Amino acid sequence: MNSADTEIVKSLLRKEHNLVESPDEADLVFLNTCSVRDNAERKIHERIIHLRQYRRNRKNMFVGILGCMAERLRERLVGERDMVRLVVGPDEYRKLPELIEEAARENKSGIAVELSTVETYEDIEPLRTDGISAFISIMRGCNNFCSYCVVPYTRGRERSRTAQTVIDETARLVAQGFREISLLGQNVNSYKSSDGFDFPELLVRLAENHPEIRFRFTTSHPKDFGEKLIDAMASHANICKHLHLPVQSGSSRLLELMNRRYTAEQYIAKIDLLRSKIPNIALSTDIIAGYPGETEDDHRATLELMKTVKYDGAFMFKYSPREGTKSYKIGDTVSDEEKIRRLNEIIDLQQNIAFEKNQLEIGKIHSVMVENVSRRSEADWKGRTDTNKKVVFPVPADMAIAEGDVFNVKILSAGSTTLKGEMCD
Ligand code: SF4
Numbered sequence: 001m002n003s004a005d006t007e008i009v010k011s012l013l014r015k016e017h018n019l020v021e022s023p024d025e026a027d028l029v030f031l032n033t034c035s036v037r038d039n040a041e042r043k044i045h046e047r048i049i050h051l052r053q054y055r056r057n058r059k060n061m062f063v064g065i066l067g068c069m070a071e072r073l074r075e076r077l078v079g080e081r082d083m084v085r086l087v088v089g090p091d092e093y094r095k096l097p098e099l100i101e102e103a104a105r106e107n108k109s110g111i112a113v114e115l116s117t118v119e120t121y122e123d124i125e126p127l128r129t130d131g132i133s134a135f136i137s138i139m140r141g142c143n144n145f146c147s148y149c150v151v152p153y154t155r156g157r158e159r160s161r162t163a164q165t166v167i168d169e170t171a172r173l174v175a176q177g178f179r180e181i182s183l184l185g186q187n188v189n190s191y192k193s194s195d196g197f198d199f200p201e202l203l204v205r206l207a208e209n210h211p212e213i214r215f216r217f218t219t220s221h222p223k224d225f226g227e228k229l230i231d232a233m234a235s236h237a238n239i240c241k242h243l244h245l246p247v248q249s250g251s252s253r254l255l256e257l258m259n260r261r262y263t264a265e266q267y268i269a270k271i272d273l274l275r276s277k278i279p280n281i282a283l284s285t286d287i288i289a290g291y292p293g294e295t296e297d298d299h300r301a302t303l304e305l306m307k308t309v310k311y312d313g314a315f316m317f318k319y320s321p322r323e324g325t326k327s328y329k330i331g332d333t334v335s336d337e338e339k340i341r342r343l344n345e346i347i348d349l350q351q352n353i354a355f356e357k358n359q360l361e362i363g364k365i366h367s368v369m370v371e372n373v374s375r376r377s378e379a380d381w382k383g384r385t386d387t388n389k390k391v392v393f394p395v396p397a398d399m400a401i402a403e404g405d406v407f408n409v410k411i412l413s414a415g416s417t418t419l420k421g422e423m424c425d
Pocket of ligand 1: 143
């Protein structure tokens with residue numbers, strides 16, 4: 001979401017400003033920030049310190065903080081390390097040109113952190129610079145108020161773009177040569193446009209308009225994920241057979257404390273339905289270790305759910321208290337040592353599951369969309385299956401190949417994160 005927002009910001013600034021790639025060349029550096037975990041914020045404070053060195057050559061260089069951290073910390077960020085002069089929240093990017101001008105002209109600082117109930121930036125064409133994959137934000141904000149999550153406070157309430165602007169933007173991207181489009185929202189399942197589309201309807205329209213393009217989406221909330229979307233995925237070959245469905249915990253008791261509004265049993269029932277209609281679907285998830293009040297039994301329930309679902313991938317983190325959220329008030333009741341132990345068990349289990357699942361891919365032929373040359377060897381290229389698995393395979397030196405090309409690749413070996421194969425007919 002932040003990458004997509006950065007493209008919007010670049011688009012808003014490109015008319016009046018020269019965008020440069022390195023802080024060496026910059027008079028103003030923007031950091032687009034995330035507040036979802038403490039670690040993400042810590043990195044930004046470190047980055048601000050790091051950027052001070054560029055003042056040696058550019059005495060007037062200053063920093064602007066964008067995104068969720070700007071929204072959360074507001075004036076507390078202004079003046080940090082004598083570097084930060086602009087603090088602009090995710091719904092205020094249209095003010096950036098004016099704020100920059102004032103800051104540069106009058107040597108002032110500026111803050112804009114109002115949240116909006118209507119801003120979607122649907123009329124702004126994001127400035128996308130490279131690659132074959134494009135993001136389209138179809139909605140912003142979140143109404144779910146999971147007890148641990150700061151997003152509803154930093155990104156505001158849910159609002160959806162009109163379907164027509166998404167349909168038009170997709171057509172322009174296809175004409176520009178993009179081969180894969182990811183639709184983004186904090187909870188795409190609650191997309192509801194003023195021109196009458198829900199999310200499955202929008203996805204089907206896009207997939208049918210552009211059968212040669214791969215469509216992905218993220219993120220789905222399990223409580224809103226349903227059969228209509230499963231049917232849309234099952235009936236369109238170009239809607240990728242990968243679903244990210246964050247479970248967070250395998251304990252229904254804990255899920256209730258987290259205000260997730262589904263039980264572990266309901267979650268598993270949705271996975272069963274999904275697999276009955278799309279047997280080859282790949283699944284990924286998010287898991288939090290050590291949420292306040294999590295017992296050893298709750299932790300074991302998470303491990304059991306992982307064994308039942310058998311995810312292909314997972315983002316796994318220890319709980320990080322976020323000021324202003326409901327769970328922040330409860331306090332961080334699981335010790336850091338215990339959180340780390342549980343997290344390590346979760347990571348170990350997931351690696352084993354992913355490794356075992358990937359062994360089942362050996363001998364299968366996948367349609368792989370090429371992304372770029374492998375970092376390890378120039379003779380190898382890297383791409384993804386529609387199930388979002390990374391595949392590395394050799395390409396003959398005299399063969400012309402480009403990002404976005406699609407090849408059949410037979411899988412020859414597999415680790416827990418990468419498959420290796422060879423091109424075949
Ligand atoms: S659904 Fe829950 S975890 Fe996801 S952004 Fe909304 S509040 Fe946060």
